[in-house]
Amino acid sequence: MSSTPKPYGLLAEFDTAADIFEAAIRVRDAGYRRWDVFTPFPIHGMDDAMGLKNSPVGWFTFIGGFTGFFTGMTMIWYMNGFEYPLVVGGKPLFTPLFAFPVSYELTILLGAFGTIFGMFALNQLPRLHHPLFNSERFKRASDDRFFLCIEARDAKFSDARALLESAGAKAIELVED
Amino acid sequence: MAKSASVPLSAQAATGHAHSHPPAKTVVLEDPPAALVNPPLVLNNRSLGWITNKIAGICENPMPAWWLPAFIGSAGLMGLMYALIAYLVATGVGVWGLNNPVAWAWDITNFVFWIGIGHAGTLISAVLFLLRQKWRTSINRAAEAMTLFAVACAGIFPVIHVGRIWYAPLFLAPIPNSNMIWPQFRSPLLWDVFAVSTYGTVSLLFWYVGLIPDLATLRDRASNRIRAIAYGIFALGWRGSNRHWRNYEKAYLILAGISTPLVLSVHSIVSFDFAVSVVPGWHTTIFPPYFVAGAIFSGFGMVLTLMIPMRTIFKLEDVITERHVGLMCKVILATGSMVGYAYGMEFFIAWYGGSPYELYAFKNRAFGPYWWAYWSMITCNVISPHLFWFKWCRKTMWFVWLVSIVVNIGMWFERFVIIVTSLHRDYLPASWGYFTPTWVDVFTFVGSFGQFMTLFLLFIRFLPVIAISEVKGVTPQADPHHPLGGAKEAHH
Numbered sequence: 001m002s003s004t005p006k007p008y009g010l011l012a013e014f015d016t017a018a019d020i021f022e023a024a025i026r027v028r029d030a031g032y033r034r035w036d037v038f039t040p041f042p043i044h045g046m047d048d049a050m051g052l053k054n055s056p057v058g059w060f061t062f063i064g065g066f067t068g069f070f071t072g073m074t075m076i077w078y079m080n081g082f083e084y085p086l087v088v089g090g091k092p093l094f095t096p097l098f099a100f101p102v103s104y105e106l107t108i109l110l111g112a113f114g115t116i117f118g119m120f121a122l123n124q125l126p127r128l129h130h131p132l133f134n135s136e137r138f139k140r141a142s143d144d145r146f147f148l149c150i151e152a153r154d155a156k157f158s159d160a161r162a163l164l165e166s167a168g169a170k171a172i173e174l175v176e177d
Numbered sequence: 178m179a180k181s182a183s184v185p186l187s188a189q190a191a192t193g194h195a196h197s198h199p200p201a202k203t204v205v206l207e208d209p210p211a212a213l214v215n216p217p218l219v220l221n222n223r224s225l226g227w228i229t230n231k232i233a234g235i236c237e238n239p240m241p242a243w244w245l246p247a248f249i250g251s252a253g254l255m256g257l258m259y260a261l262i263a264y265l266v267a268t269g270v271g272v273w274g275l276n277n278p279v280a281w282a283w284d285i286t287n288f289v290f291w292i293g294i295g296h297a298g299t300l301i302s303a304v305l306f307l308l309r310q311k312w313r314t315s316i317n318r319a320a321e322a323m324t325l326f327a328v329a330c331a332g333i334f335p336v337i338h339v340g341r342i343w344y345a346p347l348f349l350a351p352i353p354n355s356n357m358i359w360p361q362f363r364s365p366l367l368w369d370v371f372a373v374s375t376y377g378t379v380s381l382l383f384w385y386v387g388l389i390p391d392l393a394t395l396r397d398r399a400s401n402r403i404r405a406i407a408y409g410i411f412a413l414g415w416r417g418s419n420r421h422w423r424n425y426e427k428a429y430l431i432l433a434g435i436s437t438p439l440v441l442s443v444h445s446i447v448s449f450d451f452a453v454s455v456v457p458g459w460h461t462t463i464f465p466p467y468f469v470a471g472a473i474f475s476g477f478g479m480v481l482t483l484m485i486p487m488r489t490i491f492k493l494e495d496v497i498t499e500r501h502v503g504l505m506c507k508v509i510l511a512t513g514s515m516v517g518y519a520y521g522m523e524f525f526i527a528w529y530g531g532s533p534y535e536l537y538a539f540k541n542r543a544f545g546p547y548w549w550a551y552w553s554m555i556t557c558n559v560i561s562p563h564l565f566w567f568k569w570c571r572k573t574m575w576f577v578w579l580v581s582i583v584v585n586i587g588m589w590f591e592r593f594v595i596i597v598t599s600l601h602r603d604y605l606p607a608s609w610g611y612f613t614p615t616w617v618d619v620f621t622f623v624g625s626f627g628q629f630m631t632l633f634l635l636f637i638r639f640l641p642v643i644a645i646s647e648v649k650g651v652t653p654q655a656d657p658h659h660p661l662g663g664a665k666e667a668h669h
């Protein structure tokens with residue numbers, strides 16, 4: 001619709017893991033907020049270099065796992081101990097002992113669902129398109145190149161090009177939205 | 178070997194700035210003795226781009242000429258299995274050789290055999306991940322795929338062995354039967370339903386999460402629009418963002434953490450199917466750890482059976498190195514020794530426990546009508562893994578491959594021995610019997626291999642057989658503090 005495309009951000013390409021690592025530290029220390037690093041594999045220590053805190057995925061696991069365990073215990077108590085009590089082999093109608101294996105499996109099942117769907121929710125995935133996919137160069141972010149993108153909506157965006165150049169970027173391009 | 182071992186340190190010396198340190202403070206790092214240095218996980222110092230091209234290239238280029246005939250053959254066997262299942266359902270379980278007292282035979286043997294094989298994948302992806310065994314990255318993808326396909330084969334047998342399988346939804350799902358009685362949660366058979374279905378689901382999720390970055394690689398390399406869209410949809414828009422990697426790595430760690438007790442629980446619960454009964458030969462407390470060790474033993478056997486040809490055919494020797502194969506051989510040696518110990522301990526307890534029925538069951542196992550099955554099992558499972566004490570045996574690929582097949586034959590016999598020899602001699606001599614398989618038994622089992630191979634061939638055709646991003650992550654090029662990763666000065 002709009003005739004003049006809006007810039008999404010400035011994309012800088014780096015050759016090695018060490019280069020992107022040093023660049024991330026410089027961008028972090030310069031006080032940028034709307035920026036990200038794109039690498040073909042997770043780089044050890046990059047979270048600290050970017051100033052990111054611990055991931056909250058574990059909370060989703062906990063909620064899922066707790067729900068699973070509670071569901072298992074309640075379901076078995078309801079079915080075998082409450083709704084149709086039936087004595088089998090003189091065993092108690094309900095104890096957590098025989099209910100444990102199934103509740104345990106449900107803990108793991110729903111814990112895994114919580115972990116994975118929590119991770120996707122935090123990452124805002126899946127999505128079919130992203131402005132960075134407009135860049136031909138960016139295709140190598142899943143191969144052997146390392147990218148750093150400072151978004152146009154960052155308050156310090158006007159200084160971004162100079163910073164990326166001085167950080168040793170091999171190529172810098174403006175990506176449109 | 179000595180040359181490759183000294184690469185990091187000599188490269189460090191070449192790129193380090195001698196003038197930046199005063200001579201008095203220079204720390205001299207001596208090369209450790211060559212015998213103490215492990216060979217690198219990716220040989221020949223391959224670049225990141227080489228890894229992508231090599232592994233993604235397998236599923237981008239046309240398959241070798243043997244692929245199509247192999248696929249047609251496997252799919253044909255799979256079709257045969259489903260035809261025999263249709264025959265079974267239409268006719269009744271009498272088409273199998275089952276009888277009284279041997280009411281469980283090849284069906285449950287095949288179930289335990291396949292579910293056991295399915296243990297290696299999650300063990301490699303979860304347990305070895307928690308133990309920081311970086312060599313797992315070269316083999317985890319194919320091993321996890323193998324796990325899923327083995328579980329897909331395992332799931333068939335308990336469902337079809339029940340006779341009237343159209344009632345299966347009623348007893349698999351926790352809903353009341355026609356008399357409004359709910360499923361019986363005191364029964365290990367029901368625990369098994371939950372364990373196996375949880376295991377299948379979590380293994381699939383774990384495998385898929387691991388695939389996402391590699392699917393993004395295939396999407397970005399796609400040569401035509403159909404491939405870009407197909408891989409793009411399954412890659413879910415992954416773009417390698419570090420803000421995503423942060424959550425992804427945490428999720429992967431948590432999945433590994435919760436899959437580890439899951440792996441151990443699944444075969445423990447399978448063993449409860451037997452151990453909770455009162456049949457001599459089944460009623461044994463050693464079963465859970467013994468079954469888990471056996472499952473890992475057979476799973477690594479099947480991983481090697483598939484990996485060694487794959488490594489040679491697709492020339493992956495730099496990624497799946499002799500060290501990887503040797504380490505897997507050592508896992509087989511360790512778990513094979515545990516299995517051998519369990520066989521011995523069962524006999525000891527049968528004697529020491531003082532139960533005449535138990536002692537008879539084990540004497541009968543070794544010297545009764547099924548002596549041939551017992552001694553096949555002992556030869557394959559107790560003797561063959563000990564060949565891996567010798568370095569030549571671990572380094573010679575055709576030999577490892579042969580032993581891996583022997584291991585799986587042995588593990589099939591183990592399940593057959595446990596199930597059939599324990600059942601065929603009941604407490605009452607009047608109900609003693611003997612089981613012989615029919616042709617339907619045999620070809621249903623053979624057909625399950627067809628399904629397994631069909632799925633595996635499709636996997637190598639369409640998906641990266643090695644975890645590309647994970648292998649890159651364990652190379653020195655990925656380490657920002659390593660000279661090969663571009664570090665100006667080593668921070669060690």
